[in-house]
Amino acid sequence: MDDQRTHIISALVLHKPGVLQRVAGLFTRRGFNIESITVGTSEQEEIARMTIIAKGDGKVLEQITKQLNKIIDVIKVRDLEPENTVKRELCLIKVHSPTEKIRAEVVQYVNIFRGRVIDVSPETLTIEMTGASDKIDALIDLVKGFGIKEIARTGPTAMSRGVKTI
């Protein structure tokens, strides 16, 4: 039995009401663990693309893909190879920053991480950061000390590198 691994599953599904419930429900019912699931429109109007991040060994992954394929509204499922995949997540972080000094520091970190400040109030800065999930984790770690008021993360979305499509 091979080791637990985090898998990036990309699925093309019909863009219809209830599809997300069908997919998410399957994970609950079969006892699979989803770390995140993102869904949005694809290059074709009637088709949406889902990115599911799930942990499990080879056997679990095989069941996940097979069970996903059984859903009538799921058109295609692929387990993306991590090394040949581009993967990005969007995160918004609202940081407590009541003083000039803190603001300057936060902005500095944001610049290093190539994030952006997208909202400012006398008490807070809101940062937008897009990137690999571990980079986002690292930025969150750095600004944690100032006091984080809110975090909103989308979970990663992904596709294969190069000309390959699913």
Place this chain on the structure above:
Amino acid sequence: MRGGEALLKSLENQGVDVVFGYPGGQLLPLYDMIYDSDLRHILVRHEQCAAHAADGYARASGKVGVCIATSGPGATNLVTGIATAYMDSSPIVAIAGQVPTGLIGNDAFQEVDTLGMTMPITKHNFQPITSKEIPEMVKSAFYIAGTGRPGPVVLDLPKDVQEQELDFENDVKINLPGYKPTRKGHPLQIKRAASLIGNAKKPVILAGGGVIISNSSEELLKLSELVGAPVTTSLLGKGSFPEDHDLSLGMLGMHGRLSANFAVDKCDCLIAVGCRFSDRTTGKISEFAKNAKIIHIDIDPAEIGKNVDVDIPIVGDAKIILSNLIRAISQNKMSSKSMEWVNRVKDFKQTCIPKMSFDNTPLKPQQVIKEIAEAVDDDTIVTTDVGQNQMWMAHYFTSRKPKTFLSSGGLGTMGFGFPAAIGAKVAMPESDVVAVAGDGGFLMVSQELATVKEYDIPVVICVLDNRYLGMVAQWQNLFYEKRLSHTHLGESPDFVKLAEAFGVAADRVERPGELREVLSSAINSGEPTLIDVTIDPDEILPMVPPGCGLTEIVGEYKTEPNNSEDVPYHEAAKERAGD
């Protein structure tokens, strides 16, 4: 044309001639249209039985069964029947009423989220928001339910949509880009399987319900005889192989025949066809067929490798794959017919021929099954309920033909047998239909006596009356220090009087030899009849305790006297099975 009429017309286009249903507020428009249609509608007395009847109809005929119920409580009552069909891959289309589209989501009167509720127990479900969608949805629903691995499909029909006008088109195109069942097996895998079987010394075939669904009993028989492989079945596979054949081992598993359990334990090659390796069939997985290479043929790729690790997976239709496999094996001239193995199997099978003749009262269940078997012919469709009655039948009743043994396997639904028999009789009016039930399970659906009376559906119901929830009491006796917590049913009701209250003929049987006569004449009477059979509550079916390997049977097993005097059954058989 209105939406409801489009639904009826679409059903007609699918060849539907009968539906089992129960009306209600949100179905008033549809029922008003049914009033003017040629559709045969059977009013059951509880929606759960509409679903079971549609399921029985489907299992007996191989066609898609249809049931209808109103929104809310009607739909929730269907759920058990839908889940039962889902677990056993039975094709039904369940039509539920729904509140008008404008009220959906408002907790309107009798509103329930039927789509959400049935998602995990259906192959797919639909809800048309405009009547225009109906023709395509109905066609898709039947296509999905009846192809690939069959299963239930729900159509949730809002009240206003039933009335909305549309231009009906007869030949709609369906578009299901995500649904493409594989039928042909992979040639290379078939080749590999052929050579594995060719080289096997001790092959065994395990046949499941998929063999029956795909109509491949003939191919199964051919393969078994070609390579000298004994055949065991799962509960749902019962009837896929003639159980009076020399190579038949009977049912495998927790309540299976010891000869089958031994053969699977000893085999070096297990050819599993159309079965899903349920825990009731395999016993402890790590002990299951541990000396064998396993070939698994199934139309559902997700079944392969789900419970049991497989050496050669073949995805596709069993009929096509078995034919190709037979061809490949014959071409290779690899007939491995290992007479040594066949003889050894025959030998330990001989040691375990169960004793069925008892002249005791109260009647022994074995004797009851024996008399049922003597009273019916090969084409009689028998249904069982769930519990000891089911397992006595599965264990002792000899099935010879596919689609003649109907039982709730996967969900184990008490109350299945009687309504399923109604559906089976409606589907196959030329066949005799006998339902076998426990007293507990029968009481869950006894109101359907009104239905068989009203529509004159001549099924015969044998209630094996032990005044206990027998199967649960058995587990309490074996595994809970005989603490019979809430499994005694008491002394009521009088089933004969109950049937008579519904105007249904009834009889009571208490002594050996009586049932054969009474059952024969009930079948010949052409009238629905209930037979109350008083049986011994203390008789315990030998079984494999949960979590044990298939050969670790507990409970006394009586053998025919000429086989092995007083040696406990499994000891003698174990010895013959050898290593």
